[in-house]
Amino acid sequence: xxxxxxxxxxxxxxxxxxxxxxxxxxxxxxxxxxxxxxxxxxxxxxxxxxxxxxxxxxxxxxxxxxxxxxxxxxxxxxxxxxxxxxxxxxxxxxxxxxxxxxxxxxxxxxxxxxxxxxxxxxxxxxxxxxxxxxxxxxxxxxxxxxxxxxxxxxxxxxxxxxxxxxxxxxxxxxxxxxxxxxxxxxxxxxxxxxxxxxxxxxxxxxxxxxxxxxxxxxxxxxxxxxxxxxxxxxxxxxxxxxxxxxxxxxxxxxxxxxxxxxxxxxxxxxxxxxxxxxxxxxxxxxxxxxxxxxxxxxxxxxxxxxxxxxxxxxxxxxxxxxxxxxxxxxxxxxxxxxxxxxxxxxxxxxxxxxxxxxxxxxxxxxxxxxxxxxxxxxxxxxxxxxxxxxxxxxxxxxxxxxxxxxxxxxxxxxxxxxxxxxxxxxxxxxxxxxxxxxxxxxxxxxxxxxxxxxxxxxxxxxxxxxxxxxxxxxxxxxxxxxxxxxxxxx
Amino acid sequence: xxxxxxxxxxxxxxxxxxxxxxxxxxxxxxxxxxxxxxxxxxxxxxxxxxxxxxxxxxxxxxxxxxxxxxxxxxxxxxxxxxxxxxxxxxxxxxxxxxxxxxx
Numbered sequence: 001x002x003x004x005x006x007x008x009x010x011x012x013x014x015x016x017x018x019x020x021x022x023x024x025x026x027x028x029x030x031x032x033x034x035x036x037x038x039x040x041x042x043x044x045x046x047x048x049x050x051x052x053x054x055x056x057x058x059x060x061x062x063x064x065x066x067x068x069x070x071x072x073x074x075x076x077x078x079x080x081x082x083x084x085x086x087x088x089x090x091x092x093x094x095x096x097x098x099x100x101x102x103x104x105x106x107x108x109x110x111x112x113x114x115x116x117x118x119x120x121x122x123x124x125x126x127x128x129x130x131x132x133x134x135x136x137x138x139x140x141x142x143x144x145x146x147x148x149x150x151x152x153x154x155x156x157x158x159x160x161x162x163x164x165x166x167x168x169x170x171x172x173x174x175x176x177x178x179x180x181x182x183x184x185x186x187x188x189x190x191x192x193x194x195x196x197x198x199x200x201x202x203x204x205x206x207x208x209x210x211x212x213x214x215x216x217x218x219x220x221x222x223x224x225x226x227x228x229x230x231x232x233x234x235x236x237x238x239x240x241x242x243x244x245x246x247x248x249x250x251x252x253x254x255x256x257x258x259x260x261x262x263x264x265x266x267x268x269x270x271x272x273x274x275x276x277x278x279x280x281x282x283x284x285x286x287x288x289x290x291x292x293x294x295x296x297x298x299x300x301x302x303x304x305x306x307x308x309x310x311x312x313x314x315x316x317x318x319x320x321x322x323x324x325x326x327x328x329x330x331x332x333x334x335x336x337x338x339x340x341x342x343x344x345x346x347x348x349x350x351x352x353x354x355x356x357x358x359x360x361x362x363x364x365x366x367x368x369x370x371x372x373x374x375x376x377x378x379x380x381x382x383x384x385x386x387x388x389x390x391x392x393x394x395x396x397x398x399x400x401x402x403x404x405x406x407x408x409x410x411x412x413x414x415x416x417x418x419x420x421x422x423x424x425x426x427x428x429x430x431x432x433x434x435x436x437x438x439x440x441x442x443x444x445x446x447x448x449x450x451x452x453x454x455x456x457x458x459x460x461x462x463x464x465x466x467x468x469x470x471x472x473x474x475x476x477x478x479x480x481x482x483x484x485x486x487x488x489x490x
Numbered sequence: 491x492x493x494x495x496x497x498x499x500x501x502x503x504x505x506x507x508x509x510x511x512x513x514x515x516x517x518x519x520x521x522x523x524x525x526x527x528x529x530x531x532x533x534x535x536x537x538x539x540x541x542x543x544x545x546x547x548x549x550x551x552x553x554x555x556x557x558x559x560x561x562x563x564x565x566x567x568x569x570x571x572x573x574x575x576x577x578x579x580x581x582x583x584x585x586x587x588x589x590x591x592x593x
Contacts, residue, residue, distance in 0.1 A: 240553075311533055314527065322508060343584045351508075352511035383546055390548065
């Protein structure tokens, strides 16, 4: 019975629970059985809430037994990346500086999940402050890829992706600043959606790069992405960068999710196929064939500024990070050094003792890029190039409905393979960061396996606020393939 | 090899600005690594951006103003509860000003 439950999607589970066919408490028990059996190896979770989750599940079951109406995620066990504030359990960002931090408030997405009657079962591991592409930068825990335990799950939402892939939850929340939802989704063989910037409130998401960060779901399939987006999208007065209805109509992403897009035009960027693994490219070419058979028209476009995205991104993101992370001062919350002589040393030593190396490196790079004498040459220059990159997308979307490319140039790499050279790690984000710079939505969906049986991800990028069509386009491919139905042997 | 884009003294200065008490080993490591990253981002200079506006933000929104109304806030207890040192009402820090007796 419990494996049968685990094989359900969010949507299927929610409907079964609402009908009274499955009990939420059984679903919660099933995932905890799984977590207790496998998470010592996988390491997806930083904290779990079994007692609270069973209580919450019991409440949902009771509502249903009484015939009361229930929310869109009624009784569904969901995991949350540990950079979203919760009043229950720690909110650590996988950093020693916040190891014992307990948020006094919930992030807006948490409130929305709870209002939809979801059951939050635990908080997942990440690269410290979401800075990384492998979850190896976690200051608290090591997470491995469920498909091959010698390999990384991707990052920074590596715990969320691993938890979904290993059936330790039915969906997970992640955040994406430069690919942190899509790349781990690709490495772990699940779907991962980065919505348009402004679509989902960032209130209570611990800030990394504020003009780039966006929360989104990691799920088993496209329908679940649509379901989750329905729950979390919308204006929030607590986030001045969340858009209201005058900018973007809220629509039901779930209805019509199976509808095929008529006269679909898909663009590919031939220059971007250089530099990716042969097997990754082959899978993308196979995906193109699938779309052709569905009647899509494939066009080739140039994106002359795409190759500058990494350089622009690592200046902008680190500049924003250096400013955002100034709040960790050893005074208001978080770690405080025991070795401070004066108040300046409270700052300098608290931060030095508790930040990990990658966080320090990015703070240093960002501080340098913003510092007097270098601001114009680095930060301002990067913002101008950002405008050029957005221009490439604007021009492209005049000709096409979407752009497809790999999510990552490689499949999951070995643990430790890229840690010695930070620049090599940054270069692995080549396909994902442009969407963050342009603020547009993008999704990664499973589209194949390499010779080591590691998942390959197809990335689809759409215009701002075009999530509905984006999900339909992704679903067209999913409906013709069964890559998303494969599960790793744990 | 070309000259490193950043030297040890500059790294020390940036660490000071960033309020990070780095070890000698970290300073030396960051000098090399930041040098390599800055070398890489030089490629932005291949682009002529003299007529391009900087884009700090992708949304078509400006200021978001709300009514100037008093609303419920977090309160002192919750605000100081995560502080490493507090007397229950205030954050405690080492003395910032020397005693002068002038007040």
